Amino acid sequence: MFQDANTTQIDQAMQRAYAAFLQYRHTSGKDKAAFIRAVADEIEALGEAVIEVAMRETHLPAARLTGERGRTCFQLRNIADVVAEGSWIEATIDTALPERQPLPKPDIRNMLVPIGPVVVFGASNFPFAYSTAGVDPAAAWGAGCPVVVKAHPAHPETSEMVANAVKKAITKTGMPEGLFEHVHGAGFEVGKALVLHPKTAAVGFTGSFAGGKALFDLAAQRPVPIPVFAEMGSTNPVFLLEDALEKEADKYAKLYAGSITGSMGQFCTKPGLIIGIEGQGLDTFSNALAAEIRQIQPAAMLHSGIAKAFRTKRTDVLTQESVAVEAETSLAYGEEDGIPSVASVTAAQFVANPALHQEVFGPFSLIVKCKNAGEMQEVIDHLEGQLTCTVIGTEQDLSKAVDLLSSISLLCGRLILNGVPTGVEVCAAMQHGGPYPASTDGRFGSVGPHAMKRFVRPLAFQNFPNHLLPDELKAENPLVIWRMVNGNWGKD
Amino acid sequence: MFQDANTTQIDQAMQRAYAAFLQYRHTSGKDKAAFIRAVADEIEALGEAVIEVAMRETHLPAARLTGERGRTCFQLRNIADVVAEGSWIEATIDTALPERQPLPKPDIRNMLVPIGPVVVFGASNFPFAYSTAGVDPAAAWGAGCPVVVKAHPAHPETSEMVANAVKKAITKTGMPEGLFEHVHGAGFEVGKALVLHPKTAAVGFTGSFAGGKALFDLAAQRPVPIPVFAEMGSTNPVFLLEDALEKEADKYAKLYAGSITGSMGQFCTKPGLIIGIEGQGLDTFSNALAAEIRQIQPAAMLHSGIAKAFRTKRTDVLTQESVAVEAETSLAYGEEDGIPSVASVTAAQFVANPALHQEVFGPFSLIVKCKNAGEMQEVIDHLEGQLTCTVIGTEQDLSKAVDLLSSISLLCGRLILNGVPTGVEVCAAMQHGGPYPASTDGRFGSVGPHAMKRFVRPLAFQNFPNHLLPDELKAENPLVIWRMVNGNWGKD
Numbered sequence: 001m002f003q004d005a006n007t008t009q010i011d012q013a014m015q016r017a018y019a020a021f022l023q024y025r026h027t028s029g030k031d032k033a034a035f036i037r038a039v040a041d042e043i044e045a046l047g048e049a050v051i052e053v054a055m056r057e058t059h060l061p062a063a064r065l066t067g068e069r070g071r072t073c074f075q076l077r078n079i080a081d082v083v084a085e086g087s088w089i090e091a092t093i094d095t096a097l098p099e100r101q102p103l104p105k106p107d108i109r110n111m112l113v114p115i116g117p118v119v120v121f122g123a124s125n126f127p128f129a130y131s132t133a134g135v136d137p138a139a140a141w142g143a144g145c146p147v148v149v150k151a152h153p154a155h156p157e158t159s160e161m162v163a164n165a166v167k168k169a170i171t172k173t174g175m176p177e178g179l180f181e182h183v184h185g186a187g188f189e190v191g192k193a194l195v196l197h198p199k200t201a202a203v204g205f206t207g208s209f210a211g212g213k214a215l216f217d218l219a220a221q222r223p224v225p226i227p228v229f230a231e232m233g234s235t236n237p238v239f240l241l242e243d244a245l246e247k248e249a250d251k252y253a254k255l256y257a258g259s260i261t262g263s264m265g266q267f268c269t270k271p272g273l274i275i276g277i278e279g280q281g282l283d284t285f286s287n288a289l290a291a292e293i294r295q296i297q298p299a300a301m302l303h304s305g306i307a308k309a310f311r312t313k314r315t316d317v318l319t320q321e322s323v324a325v326e327a328e329t330s331l332a333y334g335e336e337d338g339i340p341s342v343a344s345v346t347a348a349q350f351v352a353n354p355a356l357h358q359e360v361f362g363p364f365s366l367i368v369k370c371k372n373a374g375e376m377q378e379v380i381d382h383l384e385g386q387l388t389c390t391v392i393g394t395e396q397d398l399s400k401a402v403d404l405l406s407s408i409s410l411l412c413g414r415l416i417l418n419g420v421p422t423g424v425e426v427c428a429a430m431q432h433g434g435p436y437p438a439s440t441d442g443r444f445g446s447v448g449p450h451a452m453k454r455f456v457r458p459l460a461f462q463n464f465p466n467h468l469l470p471d472e473l474k475a476e477n478p479l480v481i482w483r484m485v486n487g488n489w490g491k492d
Numbered sequence: 493m494f495q496d497a498n499t500t501q502i503d504q505a506m507q508r509a510y511a512a513f514l515q516y517r518h519t520s521g522k523d524k525a526a527f528i529r530a531v532a533d534e535i536e537a538l539g540e541a542v543i544e545v546a547m548r549e550t551h552l553p554a555a556r557l558t559g560e561r562g563r564t565c566f567q568l569r570n571i572a573d574v575v576a577e578g579s580w581i582e583a584t585i586d587t588a589l590p591e592r593q594p595l596p597k598p599d600i601r602n603m604l605v606p607i608g609p610v611v612v613f614g615a616s617n618f619p620f621a622y623s624t625a626g627v628d629p630a631a632a633w634g635a636g637c638p639v640v641v642k643a644h645p646a647h648p649e650t651s652e653m654v655a656n657a658v659k660k661a662i663t664k665t666g667m668p669e670g671l672f673e674h675v676h677g678a679g680f681e682v683g684k685a686l687v688l689h690p691k692t693a694a695v696g697f698t699g700s701f702a703g704g705k706a707l708f709d710l711a712a713q714r715p716v717p718i719p720v721f722a723e724m725g726s727t728n729p730v731f732l733l734e735d736a737l738e739k740e741a742d743k744y745a746k747l748y749a750g751s752i753t754g755s756m757g758q759f760c761t762k763p764g765l766i767i768g769i770e771g772q773g774l775d776t777f778s779n780a781l782a783a784e785i786r787q788i789q790p791a792a793m794l795h796s797g798i799a800k801a802f803r804t805k806r807t808d809v810l811t812q813e814s815v816a817v818e819a820e821t822s823l824a825y826g827e828e829d830g831i832p833s834v835a836s837v838t839a840a841q842f843v844a845n846p847a848l849h850q851e852v853f854g855p856f857s858l859i860v861k862c863k864n865a866g867e868m869q870e871v872i873d874h875l876e877g878q879l880t881c882t883v884i885g886t887e888q889d890l891s892k893a894v895d896l897l898s899s900i901s902l903l904c905g906r907l908i909l910n911g912v913p914t915g916v917e918v919c920a921a922m923q924h925g926g927p928y929p930a931s932t933d934g935r936f937g938s939v940g941p942h943a944m945k946r947f948v949r950p951l952a953f954q955n956f957p958n959h960l961l962p963d964e965l966k967a968e969n970p971l972v973i974w975r976m977v978n979g980n981w982g983k984d
Contacts, residue, residue, distance in 0.1 A: 224928045
């Protein structure tokens with residue numbers, strides 16, 4: 001239905017984006033915010049129609065999609081608020097000391113400036129929140145960068161509708177046309193051409209490890225390498241401590257059955273590994289989780305490719321040595337459905353077998369049974385970088401777990417106590433990203449306003465007369481933003 | 493004299509550094525600051541002896557080296573101050589909303605945490621300030637990361653003396669031994685092994701494009717890619733505007749003769765390109781600059797490899813089509829000396845010939861003569877990323893130069909008006925780094941406290957009881973640092 005963009009169209013899109021950059025980079029925070037808010041308004045104005053199309057394309061239910069659309073508009077407005085307020089650009093001022101010996105000190109002022117057009121690859125599992133006008137485009141626009149989106153081939157119509165909403169917002173707020181370009185591309189070639197285009201300054205991606213890594217490698221080999229911010233998923237290990245298992249196994253079994261299977265487990269923060277020490281408590285938990293899982297209603301996965309990959313990877317894990325199925329849904333499921341299920345394995349086998357460390361994207365989790373705390377530490381030492389890690393423990397557990405928490409914190413971008421990793425709050429303190437291979441660069445995150453930091457660089461102005469400085473750096477602080485002046489934070 | 497580290501020694505150094513990391517990452521800002529200040533004290537305590545060794549190894553004069561040592565201690569103490577104060581870790585807190593509908597909002601708190609051992613390659617041209625205890629180690633220690641330094645083979649004894657000073661500081665402040673490891677390596681193999689070691693988390697490098705690019709490529713191809721912060725030099729273009737040339741040609745000629753030839757032009761911010769529009773003013777400037785250059789006393793370059801490379805590259809430029817020598821020193825020079833000199837070329841030739849765009853490391857600059865403003869813009873459009881760009885203009889020039897300044901600002905990390913690019917001030921507002929190929933990642937800089945940002949990542953804590961949080965994030969703000977709490981900056 002939608003044709004892949006050809007080389008000429010891709011070049012034209014990038015050239016328009018670059019032309020827009022030359023104008024948009026000087027746009028005020030307030031005007032950028034007005035545009036970003038208009039995008040949210042226009043997405044809301046799409047009403048039920050876009051939800052229906054998204055339901056058809058992704059098989060996700062209306063409530064989930066409506067919630068996700070709400071989240072998308074919230075994060076657009078959240079970034080708009082931060083950009084309108086303006087302090088996020090880290091204005092730093094060191095004033096001159098003309099009398100200093102042996103040499104005078106010049107006046108130097110610094111702020112974050114945008115880096116150029118950002119190419120965004122939408123995610124299949126979030127047709128709104130991590131796609132066409134999702135967090136990567138919102139962050140890029142906030143930062144001052146135009147966006148070129150490659151629509152996800154699994155929901156091209158939803159993407160097209162959202163793209164039209166963005167274009168309306170551009171027109172209504174008088175922004176340059178190339179602030180948003182939308183191209184389709186089912187195969188790898190379109191994405192490759194976008195990443196290799198000389199006008200591309202950065203890439204945002206949410207998806208598989210294979211996809212993210214391929215883009216990262218391409219970008220590193222360009223004549224001018226550019227950063228790729230790929231969020232590539234995670235097994236999100238959960239560590240169950242003994243006292244909590246003894247006292248609250250049932251409560252957490254119920255909570256985790258929901259977290260493993262919600263939206264058919266198609267979240268990058270789905271808990272895919274559950275690690276505990278063998279004993280009565282872990283048995284109670286496993287049995288209760290099994291009982292819950294048997295009652296979970298299967299549903300169609302995002303698309304047949306995802307359904308197929310889920311089955312292949314699940315089977316791959318289930319057929320590894322010493323892996324036992326703990327439970328599977330007892331309800332009927334079709335070819336395209338996820339199969340809610342949980343398996344288990346010993347820690348020794350887990351440590352020895354890297355095939356068990358991979359993410360199974362879908363409603364599946366693996367319980368890793370340790371003989372003792374030493375084995376749990378060994379599991380930790382063998383885990384790769386993660387978006388999240390979670391520890392479940394009572395006050396008594398946690399009072400003895402300081403070293404364990406410290407050790408786990410090396411692995412992840414977000415460390416959760418007594419909760420579930422699914423449900424990524426949109427707020428300034430969130431970190432959605434983690435050490436490799438959770439993300440290509442764990443020094444950045446893709447949720448919340450600090451996602452903008454990926455698309456900016458510091459620029460220092462030395463010895464500028466006040467009237468030639470950007471407003472952010474002028475002596476009188478006309479934007480009334482927080483600034484660091486000669487080492488002191490303030491607005492005055 | 494110093495043996496290259498072998499594979500076992502390299503592995504041991506990295507393992508010790510990692511072991512130190514596990515302890516040092518929990519060290520308080522005040523204790524980190526005490527260690528970093530002790531490093532400065534111990535370097536000062538080396539007295540004249542280290543200056544004499546550095547003079548012998550680098551051929552730089554005592555005054556320059558003494559000044560550079562002062563700068564090194566200043567930047568250590570500057571980072572120590574910022575780390576002791578503590579706000580730089582960007583504590584961000586979003587408190588819980590347990591009553592929120594449809595789902596409660598959890599408590600989420602975020603701060604920057606260190607990423608692990610940092611490998612540092614010292615620079616030949618700054619035996620103190622960008623070497624063994626230079627800005628990269630200072631920034632890594634401030635960030636909470638141990639440092640493994642590969643001594644620069646051109647000044648191994650200086651490096652060894654500074655290394656011993658650092659080790660004394662470690663002992664005196666009770667820090668873990670592996671906080672600093674020092675290895676020698678004349679060839680590429682030692683550096684390669686350090687970059688490829690699994691415990692290496694990041695790399696800091698200052699030197700040539702070829703060297704930095706090789707490390708960048710190695711790091712990108714690791715099973716776990718790591719960031720390489722290579723500052724690879726620059727031609728630091730200077731744009732001379734017409735009214736300034738008419739009124740102040742002599743003044744700027746004198747200033748630039750010094751900037752081109754100071755320390756025999758061995759600064760990464762040496763102005764290597766001077767771009768002006770043909771006419772009386774530019775002629776006056778060129779003649780005055782030529783007269784100055786003829787009087788510059790040649791001196792030995794850092795080492796014979798640098799002297800040889802300077803001559804090769806200078807000759808390469810001088811033998812390109814249409815390049816004319818404007819002036820050379822009239823004083824005698826030896827085999828190892830730099831040759832203070834200036835050449836010129838037309839803008840049309842410059843644009844057409846990429847061989848003229850390369851950095852000639854040493855006391856040489858190329859004047860690019862434009863026919864008009866259009867040609868000057870064409871030169872800008874053909875320049876690569878730069879550490880600095882400079883514009884020389886009167887108020888009258890600058891009032892017409894808004895578009896020009898905007899266009900030039902795309903190229904560089906620091907934009908200077910009516911000054912020289914040499915002399916990189918150590919302060920929070922400095923940006924030392926620029927778009928590729930000036931640095932491998934222009935989103936970061938290697939001078940000033942924000943150099944620490946290269947070696948940290950955000951870590952979010954969700955639903956933590958107060959007593960298990962790091963002090964930086966505790967409810968009562970025991971460190972009294974600036975924090976963003978529910979969107980508001982404050983210390984309360």
